[in-house]
Amino acid sequence: MSGSTRSLRIGPYRVDPAVVLAPMAGITNIAFRQLCREFGSSTSLYVCEMITARAVVERDAKTMHMISFADGEHPRSLQLYGVDPATMAEATKIVLGEGMADHIDTNWGCPVAKVTRKGGGAALPFKRKLFGNIIAATVAAAEPFKAPVTAKFRVGIDDEHHTYLDAGRIAETEGAQAIALHARTAAQRYSGQADWSRIRRLKETVTTIPVLGNGDIFTAGDVVRMIEETGCDGVVVGRGCLGRPWLFGELEAALRGKPIPEPPTLGKVAAILRRHATLLIEHDGPHKAMRDLRKHMAWYFMGFPLGGDLRRAFAMVESLAELDDLIGQLDHDAPFPEEATGPRGRQGSPGKVTLPEGWLNDPDDASVPHGADLMHSGG
Incomplete structure (x- = not known):
């Protein structure tokens, strides 16, 4: 290269x-x-x-x-x-x-x-x-x-x-x-x-x-x-x-x-997750931070053998102390699963794109669409 x-x-x-x-x-x-x-x-x-x-x-x-x-x-x-x-x-x-x-x-x-x-x-x-x-x-x-x-x-x-x-x-x-x-x-x-x-x-x-x-x-x-x-x-x-x-x-x-x-063991993944939690708390405070962290749990633990109860508990975690307790219940030596290297996050299915009426009529129309900048989303 x-x-x-x-x-x-x-x-x-x-x-x-x-x-x-x-x-x-x-x-x-x-x-x-x-x-x-x-x-x-x-x-x-x-x-x-x-x-x-x-x-x-x-x-x-x-x-x-x-x-x-x-x-x-x-x-x-x-x-x-x-x-x-x-x-x-x-x-x-x-x-x-x-x-x-x-x-x-x-x-x-x-x-x-x-x-x-x-x-x-x-x-x-x-x-x-x-x-x-x-x-x-x-x-x-x-x-x-x-x-x-x-x-x-x-x-x-x-x-x-x-x-x-x-x-x-x-x-x-x-x-x-x-x-x-x-x-x-x-x-x-x-x-x-x-x-x-x-x-x-x-x-x-x-x-x-x-x-x-x-x-x-x-x-x-x-x-x-x-x-x-x-x-x-x-x-x-x-x-x-x-x-x-x-x-x-x-x-x-x-x-x-x-x-x-080498990919991390489950114990190392848990340590990274906890680091993520502390960084979020520094920025947003504990309540918002732990709520925000929940959406990351399925991604961090993708493919690992956690069991349904423990997985659900991580997805509902409310405090750093509770997170530490749950981390203590993990098999820290579990190896990183091969299947966890593939696609993750939202995938969904293809579909028709919703457009304003007449949007495709004139590509050289330079007028600003009404109300489009009120939205908050990424892509």
Whole structure:
């Protein structure tokens, strides 16, 4: 593997190795990002969960709390979601002007019906002029702060409406400093297989900025294979690291040509889970932290022989003391199960994408869709 595939530059920042933690709503908060950084390289990129631009402009208290970064977390990478060039520009000025972040990613991948039915998320790149206007406005707002702007999008709305090549060319033209492709359509949601040939096609089309691949990175072998098959400049890891923050150490080893670390025993997984709990408590306090931790339990213990009662107890845990008690009941020597290296997280089934009435009539309509920036979700 050539040296150029092991690191990349996004604006002034060197990403080494070229691995990015995908922004995931409700997942990639300060605690989970810190955990991933502890296993991976401090010079890879770990993106904060998606933030709605309108909520930043309105100074929503919950949203502002979500924009939190650990000491030493650099560059601080934030994903903004919006549908209005003016709102995205204003949110960018606030975030960068007040020193909250160093890099702005933009979200065009969300396939959720409540987002696409308003013209947001994965629906928006179909409107080429509007998409270009948003990228251009965000880049212009970021320029005085020397902060790079990037874009993450999907193959398209469905198999009849692919938008990724246009989106890549437009983002490149309007000043984005890297792009990332989740190699599924919005209609696929998270089902089936990602079509990595689309990443290769995008890389052949967009030649002046880095192109990153996203979709079905579950093992160290996957990252090497994606780069070799597509020629992409780096990888974006989403669901594959759920309950497996140590995956970033495995990916780093693979990209540096080093031996892949042994997977953790159940006892080591439990220690990582407890570390996750303490980091969450530092950020959100014990009540919210333990409630948030519950959704991670099935991912951490995937494939391990826990038994139904113990598994249910972990999923309902209410305090750190209770978590410690449950951890004490585990077989700490149980080896990591081979089947736990595969797909995890939401998969669902493919379906028709819900769009605003007449959305597909005119791809060059630059009018801003009404009410789409009220939604909070990731993609």
